[in-house]
Amino acid sequence: MLTDKAIRDAKPRASVYRLRDANIVARGFGITVAPSGAKTFFLSFTSPEDCKRKQVALGRFPKVTLKEARIKAAEMRAAVDSGKDPAAEKQQKINEAVARRALGTLGDLMALYAADLEEDGKRAAKEVYRITTKDIPSILLARPARLITKDDILDILTPIAQRGAKVHADNVRAYIRAAFELGLNAEGMTRWRGKAPKFDLMLNPVATVRKSVSRKPRGQRSLSSREVAELWNTNLLTPPMHLALKMILATGQRVEEVLQTTWSEFDRSQMLWTIPGERRKTRGKTSEPHLVPLTRFHIDLIDEIQRTTAHPIFLFPARGGIAARRYDALTSTVRRFVKSSGMVSFAPRDLRRTFKTLAGGAGIPLEIRNRLQGHAMTDVGSLYYDRHDYLSEKRAAMGTWVEALSLAVGRQNNVR
Incomplete structure (x- = not known):
């Protein structure tokens, strides 16, 4: 019978050897002694599933004591006698663990x-x-x-x-x-079947996590004519960022669409700015370019931008000149301006709402304001039947807008 002393005294040999226990409660129980000196308890048995001789490790001595190993061996022998294969079950657990580790993170x-x-x-x-x-x-x-x-x-x-x-x-x-x-x-999904990692998800853990804000606040800020004049004529902004804010106000376009503009999008002879479909926020709904009519007021502003930034590709290049300015650069600029000027806080995108509001006050109908700003017209008639480009109507409306803007900021000459 195995004893603690016999196990401790067992010396390593050139090859692995086994010391078996005479305890009939756990037939096949023993310990292996490796050439390295490592001593591992085991139980050998004939599998009731495939009639093959198998062996299962029960732990290494002395971390696992002889008493603990005997108890494990007895439990495992009882499982074998009841028709189970502990080795197969252990391998299955190993396979499942490997599969879990292989799951996508x-x-x-x-x-x-x-x-x-x-x-x-x-x-x-x-x-x-x-x-x-x-x-x-x-x-x-x-x-x-x-x-x-x-x-x-x-x-x-x-x-x-x-x-x-x-x-x-x-x-x-x-x-x-x-x-x-x-x-x-x-x-x-046909897009990802066979390509996406295997996640083996059973539920969405985010589903029961409540929002921090019960209702996401909608933007309401719109600058008044007085605030527009103050912003337009301030000396608290760097010239490139000041001109970017003016361009948003003057055209009513989205912040990203203005910041990422390239010189190739402008046709001075046609007095037209063409925003490619792939640059539009609505590109998932339409791939058509957005036509923004220009006036003399806009051309003067564009000329000033060209003199100020002097970049061959972008109107508003980032530092280093290899890309356009990011939205957060303008956000930081506006935040500093608000702090320095004492004006009520606003974000760059609020200038687009300001255009919509003040242009409405100038008498421009909502539909034309929406078309000027490139909103996606998703009604059936606009999507499938109306092929009119509304360019003449947008030109007239843009002329009305720059007259109102010029009056607000103190520029009244040569705006058309």
């Missing part, structure tokens, strides 16, 4: 979601990449998505909300929730 899931957005031409893909690296801890990104819990999601969102960025916390929540929905359904 949360990082893989977020990357898949960003790629899905890119496939659809969505700008949100860049934001998903950004929040993945900035807002989600790396330890969670490395964890299999299947093991992510509600508490893990709260661990991501709580620090964001507690620093006061509740709306951003809800945006991050929305992106992660959408990523899990994609992971749940990816194998049922």
Whole structure:
């Protein structure tokens, strides 16, 4: 019979050898002694499933004591006698563990979601990449998505909300929730079947996480004519960023569409700015370019931009000149201006709302204002039947707008 002393005294040999126990309660129980000196308890048995001789390790001595190993061996022998194969069960558990380790991580899931957005031409893909690296801890990104819990999601969102960025916390929540929905359904999509990592998700852990803000606040800020004049004539802004804000006000276009504009989009002879379909926010709904009519007022402004930034490609180049300015650069500029001037806080995108509001006050009908600003016209008539480009109507409306803007900012000559 094996004893603790006999095990301790067993010396390693040139090859592995076994010491067997005479205890009939656990037939086949013993310990192997390796050339390295490692001593491992085992149980050998004939499998009731395939009648093959097999052996299962029960733990290494002295971490596992002889008494503990005998108890394990007795339990395993009882399982064999009842028709089970402990070796097969152990291998199955190993295989399942390997499969779990091979499952896609949360990082893989977020990357898949960003790629899905890119496939659809969505700008949100860049934001998903950004929040993945900035807002989600790396330890969670490395964890299999299947093991992510509600508490893990709260661990991501709580620090964001507690620093006061509740709306951003809800945006991050929305992106992660959408990523899990994609992971749940990816194998049922022709786009990703056989290409997406296997996640083996059973549920969406974000589904029961409540929002930080019960209702996302809608933008309401619109500058008055007096504030427009103050902004237009200020000396508190750097010339390139000041001109970018003027261009948004003068044309009513989206901030990103203005900042990413290239000189090739302008046709001075036709007095026309053509925003390519792929640069439009609405490119998922329409691939048509957006035509923005220009006046002498706009040409003067564009000439001033060209003299100021002097870049061969972009109106508003980023530092280094290899790309256009980003939205957040203008946001920071406006934030500093608001602090220095004492004006009521506003964001760059509020200038587009200002255009819509003040142009309405100038008598321009809502439909034409919408067309001037490139809103997607999604009614059946506009989508499938109306092929008119409304360029003449937009030209007239833009002329009316620059007259109102010129009056507000103190420029009244040569605006058409």
